[in-house]
Amino acid sequence: MASSWHSLVxxxxxxxxxxxxxxDxxxxxxxxxxxxxxxIELALRARKLVLVMIARMYQEKQARPDSxxxxxxxxxxxxxxxxxxNQLAGAANSWWNHLEQLEQHQGNPPTAKKTVSDENVIAVSADPGPDRSKPALEQTLNAIKHFTDTLEERHSWW
Known part of the structure:
Protein backbone atom coordinates (compact mmCIF):
# COMPACT_ATOMS: atom_id res chain seq x y z
CA MET A 1 0.00 0.00 0.00
CA ALA A 2 2.86 2.38 0.68
CA SER A 3 3.96 1.95 -2.93
CA SER A 4 0.84 3.71 -4.21
CA TRP A 5 1.59 6.59 -1.83
CA HIS A 6 5.16 6.66 -3.10
CA SER A 7 3.78 6.92 -6.63
CA LEU A 8 1.53 9.81 -5.61
CA VAL A 9 4.44 11.68 -3.98
CA ASP A 24 12.95 29.87 -18.26
CA ILE A 40 5.94 25.30 -4.41
CA GLU A 41 2.35 24.23 -3.70
CA LEU A 42 2.97 20.85 -5.33
CA ALA A 43 6.15 20.43 -3.27
CA LEU A 44 4.24 21.27 -0.09
CA ARG A 45 1.57 18.74 -1.04
CA ALA A 46 4.28 16.15 -1.64
CA ARG A 47 5.70 16.84 1.82
CA LYS A 48 2.30 16.22 3.43
CA LEU A 49 1.89 13.05 1.40
CA VAL A 50 5.29 11.83 2.65
CA LEU A 51 3.81 11.88 6.15
CA VAL A 52 0.83 9.80 5.02
CA MET A 53 3.17 7.46 3.15
CA ILE A 54 5.16 6.87 6.34
CA ALA A 55 1.99 6.23 8.35
CA ARG A 56 0.91 3.65 5.76
CA MET A 57 4.31 1.98 5.93
CA TYR A 58 3.59 1.37 9.60
CA GLN A 59 0.14 -0.06 8.89
CA GLU A 60 -1.79 3.04 9.98
CA LYS A 61 -4.34 2.60 7.21
CA GLN A 62 -6.73 5.42 8.15
CA ALA A 63 -4.27 7.97 9.50
CA ARG A 64 -3.57 11.16 7.55
CA PRO A 65 -1.05 13.09 9.63
CA ASP A 66 -0.71 16.63 8.35
CA SER A 67 2.37 17.64 10.32
CA ASN A 86 12.93 15.68 13.15
CA GLN A 87 16.63 15.97 12.33
CA LEU A 88 15.78 17.56 8.96
CA ALA A 89 13.33 19.95 10.61
CA GLY A 90 16.10 21.14 12.91
CA ALA A 91 18.69 21.57 10.15
CA ALA A 92 18.73 25.09 8.72
CA ASN A 93 19.61 24.05 5.15
CA SER A 94 17.47 20.93 4.84
CA TRP A 95 14.74 20.38 2.28
CA TRP A 96 12.19 20.07 5.10
CA ASN A 97 13.18 23.43 6.55
CA HIS A 98 13.22 25.05 3.11
CA LEU A 99 9.64 23.90 2.52
CA GLU A 100 8.66 25.13 5.98
CA GLN A 101 10.01 28.58 5.08
CA LEU A 102 8.29 28.52 1.70
CA GLU A 103 4.97 27.55 3.29
CA GLN A 104 5.27 30.37 5.82
CA HIS A 105 6.19 32.86 3.09
CA GLN A 106 3.56 31.74 0.62
CA GLY A 107 0.79 31.53 3.22
CA ASN A 108 1.14 35.12 4.41
CA PRO A 109 0.68 38.48 2.73
CA PRO A 110 3.88 40.26 1.73
CA THR A 111 5.41 42.45 4.39
CA ALA A 112 5.02 46.18 3.87
CA LYS A 113 8.18 47.84 2.69
CA LYS A 114 9.35 50.91 4.58
CA THR A 115 9.72 54.10 2.66
CA VAL A 116 13.08 55.77 2.71
CA SER A 117 13.39 59.47 3.31
CA ASP A 118 16.16 61.80 4.46
CA GLU A 119 14.85 61.61 8.04
CA ASN A 120 14.89 57.84 8.37
CA VAL A 121 17.98 56.78 6.47
CA ILE A 122 19.16 53.93 8.65
CA ALA A 123 20.69 50.80 7.25
CA VAL A 124 18.15 48.05 7.74
CA SER A 125 18.41 44.54 6.43
CA ALA A 126 15.20 43.58 4.66
CA ASP A 127 14.08 39.99 4.94
CA PRO A 128 13.96 38.77 1.35
CA GLY A 129 12.19 35.57 2.36
CA PRO A 130 13.18 32.03 1.48
CA ASP A 131 15.08 31.21 -1.67
CA ARG A 132 12.48 30.78 -4.41
CA SER A 133 15.00 30.47 -7.22
CA LYS A 134 14.71 27.67 -9.73
CA PRO A 135 17.96 25.98 -8.59
CA ALA A 136 16.90 26.10 -4.91
CA LEU A 137 13.47 24.65 -5.70
CA GLU A 138 15.02 21.95 -7.90
CA GLN A 139 17.42 21.02 -5.12
CA THR A 140 14.56 20.72 -2.64
CA LEU A 141 12.49 18.62 -5.04
CA ASN A 142 15.47 16.35 -5.67
CA ALA A 143 16.00 15.93 -1.94
CA ILE A 144 12.34 15.00 -1.35
CA LYS A 145 12.51 12.51 -4.19
CA HIS A 146 15.69 10.97 -2.82
CA PHE A 147 14.17 10.74 0.67
CA THR A 148 10.97 9.06 -0.54
CA ASP A 149 12.84 6.69 -2.85
CA THR A 150 15.02 5.65 0.08
CA LEU A 151 11.92 5.07 2.24
CA GLU A 152 10.25 3.04 -0.47
CA GLU A 153 13.36 0.94 -0.95
CA ARG A 154 13.74 0.41 2.79
CA HIS A 155 10.15 -0.76 3.21
CA SER A 156 9.52 -2.48 -0.13
CA TRP A 157 10.73 -5.86 1.03
CA TRP A 158 8.27 -5.95 3.94
Missing part, protein backbone atom coordinates in the same frame (compact mmCIF):
# COMPACT_ATOMS: atom_id res chain seq x y z
CA UNK A 10 6.56 11.03 -7.08
CA UNK A 11 3.77 12.38 -9.28
CA UNK A 12 3.57 15.64 -7.30
CA UNK A 13 7.35 16.04 -7.52
CA UNK A 14 7.29 15.35 -11.26
CA UNK A 15 4.54 17.93 -11.80
CA UNK A 16 6.41 20.50 -9.70
CA UNK A 17 9.54 19.89 -11.79
CA UNK A 18 7.48 20.27 -14.95
CA UNK A 19 6.28 23.69 -13.83
CA UNK A 20 9.81 24.73 -12.87
CA UNK A 21 11.03 23.67 -16.30
CA UNK A 22 8.75 26.25 -17.89
CA UNK A 23 10.13 29.16 -15.84
CA UNK A 25 10.65 29.66 -21.26
CA UNK A 26 8.30 32.42 -20.13
CA UNK A 27 8.98 36.12 -19.77
CA UNK A 28 5.59 37.15 -18.41
CA UNK A 29 5.99 38.10 -14.74
CA UNK A 30 2.53 36.85 -13.70
CA UNK A 31 3.04 33.54 -15.51
CA UNK A 32 6.50 33.08 -13.95
CA UNK A 33 5.03 33.79 -10.51
CA UNK A 34 2.20 31.33 -11.14
CA UNK A 35 4.70 28.67 -12.21
CA UNK A 36 6.87 29.24 -9.13
CA UNK A 37 3.94 29.27 -6.72
CA UNK A 38 2.38 26.23 -8.38
CA UNK A 39 5.64 24.34 -8.07
CA UNK A 68 5.55 16.13 11.67
CA UNK A 69 4.17 16.55 15.17
CA UNK A 70 1.04 14.57 14.23
CA UNK A 71 3.18 11.82 12.72
CA UNK A 72 5.36 11.69 15.84
CA UNK A 73 2.26 11.47 18.05
CA UNK A 74 0.92 8.65 15.88
CA UNK A 75 4.08 6.56 15.50
CA UNK A 76 6.46 7.88 18.15
CA UNK A 77 9.90 9.37 17.80
CA UNK A 78 11.68 6.03 17.97
CA UNK A 79 11.10 4.94 14.38
CA UNK A 80 13.83 5.91 11.90
CA UNK A 81 11.55 8.04 9.72
CA UNK A 82 10.34 10.41 12.44
CA UNK A 83 13.86 10.65 13.80
CA UNK A 84 15.17 11.55 10.33
CA UNK A 85 12.41 14.09 9.73
Missing amino acids: SQKIFLARTLLGQL ENESVPVREALAQGS LRALSELLGDEIPETAEL
Whole structure:
Protein backbone atom coordinates (compact mmCIF):
# COMPACT_ATOMS: atom_id res chain seq x y z
CA MET A 1 0.00 0.00 0.00
CA ALA A 2 2.86 2.38 0.68
CA SER A 3 3.96 1.95 -2.93
CA SER A 4 0.84 3.71 -4.21
CA TRP A 5 1.59 6.59 -1.83
CA HIS A 6 5.16 6.66 -3.10
CA SER A 7 3.78 6.92 -6.63
CA LEU A 8 1.53 9.81 -5.61
CA VAL A 9 4.44 11.68 -3.98
CA SER A 10 6.56 11.03 -7.08
CA GLN A 11 3.77 12.38 -9.28
CA LYS A 12 3.57 15.64 -7.30
CA ILE A 13 7.35 16.04 -7.52
CA PHE A 14 7.29 15.35 -11.26
CA LEU A 15 4.54 17.93 -11.80
CA ALA A 16 6.41 20.50 -9.70
CA ARG A 17 9.54 19.89 -11.79
CA THR A 18 7.48 20.27 -14.95
CA LEU A 19 6.28 23.69 -13.83
CA LEU A 20 9.81 24.73 -12.87
CA GLY A 21 11.03 23.67 -16.30
CA GLN A 22 8.75 26.25 -17.89
CA LEU A 23 10.13 29.16 -15.84
CA ASP A 24 12.95 29.87 -18.26
CA GLU A 25 10.65 29.66 -21.26
CA ASN A 26 8.30 32.42 -20.13
CA GLU A 27 8.98 36.12 -19.77
CA SER A 28 5.59 37.15 -18.41
CA VAL A 29 5.99 38.10 -14.74
CA PRO A 30 2.53 36.85 -13.70
CA VAL A 31 3.04 33.54 -15.51
CA ARG A 32 6.50 33.08 -13.95
CA GLU A 33 5.03 33.79 -10.51
CA ALA A 34 2.20 31.33 -11.14
CA LEU A 35 4.70 28.67 -12.21
CA ALA A 36 6.87 29.24 -9.13
CA GLN A 37 3.94 29.27 -6.72
CA GLY A 38 2.38 26.23 -8.38
CA SER A 39 5.64 24.34 -8.07
CA ILE A 40 5.94 25.30 -4.41
CA GLU A 41 2.35 24.23 -3.70
CA LEU A 42 2.97 20.85 -5.33
CA ALA A 43 6.15 20.43 -3.27
CA LEU A 44 4.24 21.27 -0.09
CA ARG A 45 1.57 18.74 -1.04
CA ALA A 46 4.28 16.15 -1.64
CA ARG A 47 5.70 16.84 1.82
CA LYS A 48 2.30 16.22 3.43
CA LEU A 49 1.89 13.05 1.40
CA VAL A 50 5.29 11.83 2.65
CA LEU A 51 3.81 11.88 6.15
CA VAL A 52 0.83 9.80 5.02
CA MET A 53 3.17 7.46 3.15
CA ILE A 54 5.16 6.87 6.34
CA ALA A 55 1.99 6.23 8.35
CA ARG A 56 0.91 3.65 5.76
CA MET A 57 4.31 1.98 5.93
CA TYR A 58 3.59 1.37 9.60
CA GLN A 59 0.14 -0.06 8.89
CA GLU A 60 -1.79 3.04 9.98
CA LYS A 61 -4.34 2.60 7.21
CA GLN A 62 -6.73 5.42 8.15
CA ALA A 63 -4.27 7.97 9.50
CA ARG A 64 -3.57 11.16 7.55
CA PRO A 65 -1.05 13.09 9.63
CA ASP A 66 -0.71 16.63 8.35
CA SER A 67 2.37 17.64 10.32
CA LEU A 68 5.55 16.13 11.67
CA ARG A 69 4.17 16.55 15.17
CA ALA A 70 1.04 14.57 14.23
CA LEU A 71 3.18 11.82 12.72
CA SER A 72 5.36 11.69 15.84
CA GLU A 73 2.26 11.47 18.05
CA LEU A 74 0.92 8.65 15.88
CA LEU A 75 4.08 6.56 15.50
CA GLY A 76 6.46 7.88 18.15
CA ASP A 77 9.90 9.37 17.80
CA GLU A 78 11.68 6.03 17.97
CA ILE A 79 11.10 4.94 14.38
CA PRO A 80 13.83 5.91 11.90
CA GLU A 81 11.55 8.04 9.72
CA THR A 82 10.34 10.41 12.44
CA ALA A 83 13.86 10.65 13.80
CA GLU A 84 15.17 11.55 10.33
CA LEU A 85 12.41 14.09 9.73
CA ASN A 86 12.93 15.68 13.15
CA GLN A 87 16.63 15.97 12.33
CA LEU A 88 15.78 17.56 8.96
CA ALA A 89 13.33 19.95 10.61
CA GLY A 90 16.10 21.14 12.91
CA ALA A 91 18.69 21.57 10.15
CA ALA A 92 18.73 25.09 8.72
CA ASN A 93 19.61 24.05 5.15
CA SER A 94 17.47 20.93 4.84
CA TRP A 95 14.74 20.38 2.28
CA TRP A 96 12.19 20.07 5.10
CA ASN A 97 13.18 23.43 6.55
CA HIS A 98 13.22 25.05 3.11
CA LEU A 99 9.64 23.90 2.52
CA GLU A 100 8.66 25.13 5.98
CA GLN A 101 10.01 28.58 5.08
CA LEU A 102 8.29 28.52 1.70
CA GLU A 103 4.97 27.55 3.29
CA GLN A 104 5.27 30.37 5.82
CA HIS A 105 6.19 32.86 3.09
CA GLN A 106 3.56 31.74 0.62
CA GLY A 107 0.79 31.53 3.22
CA ASN A 108 1.14 35.12 4.41
CA PRO A 109 0.68 38.48 2.73
CA PRO A 110 3.88 40.26 1.73
CA THR A 111 5.41 42.45 4.39
CA ALA A 112 5.02 46.18 3.87
CA LYS A 113 8.18 47.84 2.69
CA LYS A 114 9.35 50.91 4.58
CA THR A 115 9.72 54.10 2.66
CA VAL A 116 13.08 55.77 2.71
CA SER A 117 13.39 59.47 3.31
CA ASP A 118 16.16 61.80 4.46
CA GLU A 119 14.85 61.61 8.04
CA ASN A 120 14.89 57.84 8.37
CA VAL A 121 17.98 56.78 6.47
CA ILE A 122 19.16 53.93 8.65
CA ALA A 123 20.69 50.80 7.25
CA VAL A 124 18.15 48.05 7.74
CA SER A 125 18.41 44.54 6.43
CA ALA A 126 15.20 43.58 4.66
CA ASP A 127 14.08 39.99 4.94
CA PRO A 128 13.96 38.77 1.35
CA GLY A 129 12.19 35.57 2.36
CA PRO A 130 13.18 32.03 1.48
CA ASP A 131 15.08 31.21 -1.67
CA ARG A 132 12.48 30.78 -4.41
CA SER A 133 15.00 30.47 -7.22
CA LYS A 134 14.71 27.67 -9.73
CA PRO A 135 17.96 25.98 -8.59
CA ALA A 136 16.90 26.10 -4.91
CA LEU A 137 13.47 24.65 -5.70
CA GLU A 138 15.02 21.95 -7.90
CA GLN A 139 17.42 21.02 -5.12
CA THR A 140 14.56 20.72 -2.64
CA LEU A 141 12.49 18.62 -5.04
CA ASN A 142 15.47 16.35 -5.67
CA ALA A 143 16.00 15.93 -1.94
CA ILE A 144 12.34 15.00 -1.35
CA LYS A 145 12.51 12.51 -4.19
CA HIS A 146 15.69 10.97 -2.82
CA PHE A 147 14.17 10.74 0.67
CA THR A 148 10.97 9.06 -0.54
CA ASP A 149 12.84 6.69 -2.85
CA THR A 150 15.02 5.65 0.08
CA LEU A 151 11.92 5.07 2.24
CA GLU A 152 10.25 3.04 -0.47
CA GLU A 153 13.36 0.94 -0.95
CA ARG A 154 13.74 0.41 2.79
CA HIS A 155 10.15 -0.76 3.21
CA SER A 156 9.52 -2.48 -0.13
CA TRP A 157 10.73 -5.86 1.03
CA TRP A 158 8.27 -5.95 3.94
